[in-house]
Amino acid sequence: MSLPAKVAVVGIHGHGASHVRAVAELDAKGTARLSAVVDPREPAPDESDAPWFPTLGDLLSSPDESVRPDVVVLATPIHTHLPLARVAMEAGVDVLLEKPTAASLVEHAELVAVAERTGRRCQVGFQTFGSHAVAAAADLVARGEIGDVLGVGAVGTWVRTAGYWGRAPWAGRRRLDGRAVVDGVVTNPLAHAVATALRIGGARTAEDVSYVDVDLWRANPIEADDTSAVRVVGTDGTRYGFGLTLCASERTPAKILVLGTDGELELEYEHDIVRLRTPRVTAEKSYVRTPLLDDLLAARQDPARRLLCDVGETGAFMRVLDAVRTASEPTAIDPSCVEWFGEGDDRRPVVRDVAAWCERVAREQRTFTELGAPWTS
DSSP states (O other): OOOOEEEEEEOOSTTHHHHHHHHHHHHHHTSEEEEEEEOSSOOOTTTOOSOEESSHHHHHTOSOTTTOOSEEEEOOOGGGHHHHHHHHHHTTOEEEEOSSOOSSHHHHHHHHHHHHHHTOOEEEOOGGGGBHHHHHHHHHHHTTTTOSEEEEEEEEEOBOOHHHHTSSTTTTOSEETTEEOOOSTTTTTTHHHHHHHHHHHTOOSGGGEEEEEEEEEESSSSSSOSEEEEEEEETTOOEEEEEEESBOSSOOOOEEEEEETTEEEEEETTTTEEEEEOSSOEEEEEOOBOOHHHHHHHHHHOTTOOOTTBGGGGHHHHHHHHHHHHSOOOEEOOGGGEEEEOSGGGOEEEETTHHHHHHHHHHHTOOHHHHTOGGGO
């Protein structure tokens, strides 16, 4: 039997804490152990008792072989992804990199080049790509269960409060200290909706995307977008529409829609549920999910195994991110279309009827402005 892989988690506060817990579960199975944690802020005793290092460089230069990782999990701000992943791969370490992949298409290309040059694996943390529901949905479409595809859409109507935007200096920013951050609804909280819809539609690489139109808006006092419509056209002619907001009246499960000449398919990706609706049948099925760290560890044991979310196959998503990055600043939504609720960190805006407009974007592959949403006039 091979020894458990040594895994280090970089960025252990916030979402990174879930990765620490995931490694602990793998430790119980004997497939991995937490060799170290890395964070500028030393963990409290109840956060981790693994050896702590303030920077990844400190860890990789440690003479202690027991802490030197085989794999690093990077749960760090977007603008740090490229430099940290590059350092890790050049040190001979495989990487699980939280989404979004990088802060620009150029950075993405450099990451792919580093992975190819070093021969290291770089898995990107679009957890939905580990869902067996995604493969099942793509198979149903390929088999013609809904006829010819007319369009692919994603609807995300979520809620975020002032506390969310105040959680870190880079939150809700387009740039920080002269570097791209791109922390808006399209590129971070609902990035899974965009990436998963593109995957099901067959767009994986940057070359699979012909063009991207973005329509960026904000109700919150932030730099980035919190309510946006995106239209993508693939090089194969497939049309995509993404209607996304963090200013809904209530949080509903995000979904992918594949619209056909003979029915439609819905993927509720947060819960791994596929629904098929045609004139002949209405069906619903739940699926299991393979965690991406598990998949990366399995690929280390089997060189022929392809990663579920290889860095090279996130290029289509990065085309969308780059369109958001290079677009004009998001437009403030007319206050007459916004109602505010709560106080302090719980304060949040609700854009009137935004869920219905997001649904139309997904089904018609048109932007808010083209549809005539009231805040665009």
